[in-house]
Amino acid sequence: MQALWGEAVRSVEQRVKPTQRDQWLRPIAYLGFDGSCIRLRAPNRYHKEWFEDHYLPAILSDLQGRTKTALSVTFEVAQEETSKVASYEASEKMTTCAPSAPTVWPSGLDSRYDFDSFVVGNTNRFAYAAARMVAEAPASKYSPLFIYGGVGLGKTHLLHAVGQEIHRQHPEWNITVVTCEKFVSSFISSMLNQRRQSGQTSSVTLMEEFRSRYREAPDVLLVDDIQFLSGKDSSQDEFFHTFNALHHSHKQIVLTCDKVPAELPGVEERLRSRFTWGLIAEIGHPDLETRMAILKRKAEVDNIDLPDDVALTVASRFRSNVRELEGALLHLSARASVHGCTITKEVAEESLKSIASSEPGGLTIEAIQREVASYFEVKLHDLKGPKRHQAVAYPRLIAMYLSRQLTRMSYPEIGSRFGGKDHSTVISAVRKIEKKSAEDSSLRSVLSTLTTRLRQR
Numbered sequence: 001m002q003a004l005w006g007e008a009v010r011s012v013e014q015r016v017k018p019t020q021r022d023q024w025l026r027p028i029a030y031l032g033f034d035g036s037c038i039r040l041r042a043p044n045r046y047h048k049e050w051f052e053d054h055y056l057p058a059i060l061s062d063l064q065g066r067t068k069t070a071l072s073v074t075f076e077v078a079q080e081e082t083s084k085v086a087s088y089e090a091s092e093k094m095t096t097c098a099p100s101a102p103t104v105w106p107s108g109l110d111s112r113y114d115f116d117s118f119v120v121g122n123t124n125r126f127a128y129a130a131a132r133m134v135a136e137a138p139a140s141k142y143s144p145l146f147i148y149g150g151v152g153l154g155k156t157h158l159l160h161a162v163g164q165e166i167h168r169q170h171p172e173w174n175i176t177v178v179t180c181e182k183f184v185s186s187f188i189s190s191m192l193n194q195r196r197q198s199g200q201t202s203s204v205t206l207m208e209e210f211r212s213r214y215r216e217a218p219d220v221l222l223v224d225d226i227q228f229l230s231g232k233d234s235s236q237d238e239f240f241h242t243f244n245a246l247h248h249s250h251k252q253i254v255l256t257c258d259k260v261p262a263e264l265p266g267v268e269e270r271l272r273s274r275f276t277w278g279l280i281a282e283i284g285h286p287d288l289e290t291r292m293a294i295l296k297r298k299a300e301v302d303n304i305d306l307p308d309d310v311a312l313t314v315a316s317r318f319r320s321n322v323r324e325l326e327g328a329l330l331h332l333s334a335r336a337s338v339h340g341c342t343i344t345k346e347v348a349e350e351s352l353k354s355i356a357s358s359e360p361g362g363l364t365i366e367a368i369q370r371e372v373a374s375y376f377e378v379k380l381h382d383l384k385g386p387k388r389h390q391a392v393a394y395p396r397l398i399a400m401y402l403s404r405q406l407t408r409m410s411y412p413e414i415g416s417r418f419g420g421k422d423h424s425t426v427i428s429a430v431r432k433i434e435k436k437s438a439e440d441s442s443l444r445s446v447l448s449t450l451t452t453r454l455r456q457r
């Protein structure tokens with residue numbers, strides 16, 4: 001049902017302005033479905049009423065066209081003392097749903113993203129364990145927890161899961177969750193409006209309000225996509241002080257990012273080094289088994305019948321991004337429901353052609369190692385082994401660098417293919433080659449020759 005609800009919302013979204021979509025549709029969270037009643041959450045009561053009057057009828061009419069069943073909707077309202085439940089009757093039949101627990105849900109926290117719905121596999125096990133540890137004992141010694149990895153691999157999911165778990169254990173705590181983009185834009189707008197406001201007499205200025213929101217109020221601060229600070233000097237400075245204030249008062253900070261701190265361009269050293277004070281955890285690309293497990297879990301939640309061979313077909317095709325994996329499942333189930341057929345391997349193969357992803361051609365680390373070894377005329381096992389002399393150490397750095405550039409492997413994964421080296425060795429190899437190639441044109445030409453050869457394979 002979640003998938004169908006998502007489709008109905010998207011079809012209505014296409015008919016409204018992007019500003020209306022962002023303001024009124026996106027903040028409505030889907031919480032669940034109990035057979036005839038859809039549960040939603042609105043950020044406040046006013047929002048709920050506006051949504052009910054202006055958008056819900058169109059969404060329900062679209063949805064009922066798809067499901068051919070009578071549906072009703074109940075709301076939870078996030079920012080009220082007690083969650084009030086209001087029903088919207090979408091058919092003759094009215095269904096009542098039980099109201100939810102009477103605690104104030106931290107605004108911005110997505111209830112879909114919890115630990116239970118996160119599938120654990122080899123490449124996210126450590127990040128998952130670190131997040132759980134922090135959620136169970138916040139602000140002990142692992143602050144900040146810094147989760148990094150590529151797009152669509154579950155960073156936001158884990159960030160919200162930490163927030164939810166802490167909220168469950170400490171409902172009275174202030175859990176502030178914000179995207180870095182939002183932090184930056186509200187900082188800038190507080191600063192701009194502050195100037196305008198300065199002529200007037202006001203007891204609390206906008207800047208004071210902003211600072212108290214992020215430096216004083218939170219017991220836990222969760223910031224998503226911290227790489228957004230790159231190149232934004234004044235916002236970095238503000239975040240530096242936010243970080244210090246919270247750290248000083250032993251509050252828990254969790255950050256997500258698309259890179260390791262050391263690789264963050266345009267972020268000052270004093271901030272990058274603070275990001276390493278606690279615990280750093282990488283999420284890598286999920287292996288086949290994990291991708292299958294994720295698909296099965298999502299299918300179960302959405303009540304989609306997904307045979308094993310179909311799961312295998314989908315999981316083999318979408319390798320590097322869980323969001324794309326989910327999108328493919330949604331696509332298949334929508335197609336199956338429109339055509340009234342079950343999803344078979346043949347249907348899956350045929351219909352996935354239209355959303356074929358742009359996965360790279362499956363270049364392996366082994367292939368890179370062979371190419372580099374033959375170019376430098378060193379033995380393959382020396383390249384992977386522990387020898388330190390220059391004749392093999394230098395090609396090894398290059399092979400590690402190319403592995404990072406040309407595959408989607410994580411640092412630990414690359415390290416393990418080079419005779420079990422630590423991820424920090426790979427990071428340092430990548431940085432060395434980056435630095436050297438900026439100064440040395442002959443190295444640049446070696447890299448370009450090797451890259452061309454590998455891409456032509």
Ligand code: ADP
Pocket residue numbers: 113117118119120124149150151152153154155156157158294322323326
């Ligand atoms: P990121 O923030 O890393 O770009 P997200 O956290 O937004 O990625 O994840 C993208 C989608 O994939 C979300 O819907 C999320 O629930 C799902 N997802 C990612 N990893 C997992 C996992 N291990 N188990 C279940 N769902 C996952």
Ligand code: MG
Pocket residue numbers: 155156157224225
């Ligand atoms: Mg994210």
